[in-house]
Amino acid sequence: DAGVTQSPTHLIKTRGQQVTLRCSPKSGHDTVSWYQQALGQGPQFIFQYYEEEERQRGNFPDRFSGHQFPNYSSELNVNALLLGDSALYLCASSLSRTAGTGELFFGEGSRLTVL
Amino acid sequence: AQKITQTQPGMFVQEKEAVTLDCTYDTSDPSYGLFWYKQPSSGEMIFLIYQGSYDQQNATEGRYSLNFQKARKSANLVISASQLGDSAMYFCAMREGLGNQFYFGTGTSLTVIP
Numbered sequence: 152d153a154g155v156t157q158s159p160t161h162l163i164k165t166r167g168q169q170v171t172l173r174c175s176p177k178s179g180h181d182t183v184s185w186y187q188q189a190l191g192q193g194p195q196f197i198f199q200y201y202e203e204e205e206r207q208r209g210n211f212p213d214r215f216s217g218h219q220f221p222n223y224s225s226e227l228n229v230n231a232l233l234l235g236d237s238a239l240y241l242c243a244s245s246l247s248r249t250a251g252t253g254e255l256f257f258g259e260g261s262r263l264t265v266l
Numbered sequence: 267a268q269k270i271t272q273t274q275p276g277m278f279v280q281e282k283e284a285v286t287l288d289c290t291y292d293t294s295d296p297s298y299g300l301f302w303y304k305q306p307s308s309g310e311m312i313f314l315i316y317q318g319s320y321d322q323q324n325a326t327e328g329r330y331s332l333n334f335q336k337a338r339k340s341a342n343l344v345i346s347a348s349q350l351g352d353s354a355m356y357f358c359a360m361r362e363g364l365g366n367q368f369y370f371g372t373g374t375s376l377t378v379i380p
Contacts, residue, residue, distance in 0.1 A: 182366075186368075193373055194311070194357070199366045206366055239309055252316045253299070253361065255311070255368060257303075257311035260309040
């Protein structure tokens with residue numbers, strides 16, 4: 152049973168560039184959330200996708216956008232990169248809230264460095 | 267105000283001993299869920315244990331137990347019989363009501379000493 156997979160695992164960009172991160176959820180999961188984890192901090196909620204729609208968004212600017220595909224996989228796009236966007240980006244999948252405790256299952260993350 | 271507070275940046279424990287990691291939370295929603303996650307150096311967050319706000323008993327999962335004190339708004343994680351593989355970052359998290367967002371604390375780094 153494949154868990155949450157993310158790509159790429161590491162990448163380096165320069166200020167002003169754009170980046171796309173990808174995520175495949177755990178088999179059977181229909182909901183994908185994205186979190187940003189800065190060094191030494193806990194994860195911060197970016198947004199959640201369900202049925203190909205953004206269901207909820209955290210306190211992140213519009214430079215952060217996403218998409219969910221019919222197969223439930225998801226992408227996170229960040230435009231006009233800033234140095235402060237350097238972080239570990241975690242994708243988490245879950246079942247819709249009607250099932251169980253709704254715990255999140257995480258991938259190993261994509262570590263983004265902005266120079 | 268912080269939704270989740272973890273006041274122990276780092277903790278040390280002797281192998282085979284028990285350790286308690288502290289977590290306090292802040293919410294006005296009567297319905298909420300509390301979660302603990304382990305994050306090894308690989309980066310993946312691993313779910314450990316869950317406690318619902320209406321659960322009458324403290325949650326247990328193997329060597330993990332959650333000391334839930336609702337009136338004090340605390341949800342401490344107890345790890346019994348520590349193992350070297352328990353060395354990692356530990357995060358407390360909360361989800362409020364019907365919300366989809368998890369709020370995480372800043373984490374506690376646990377080191378198990380042989």
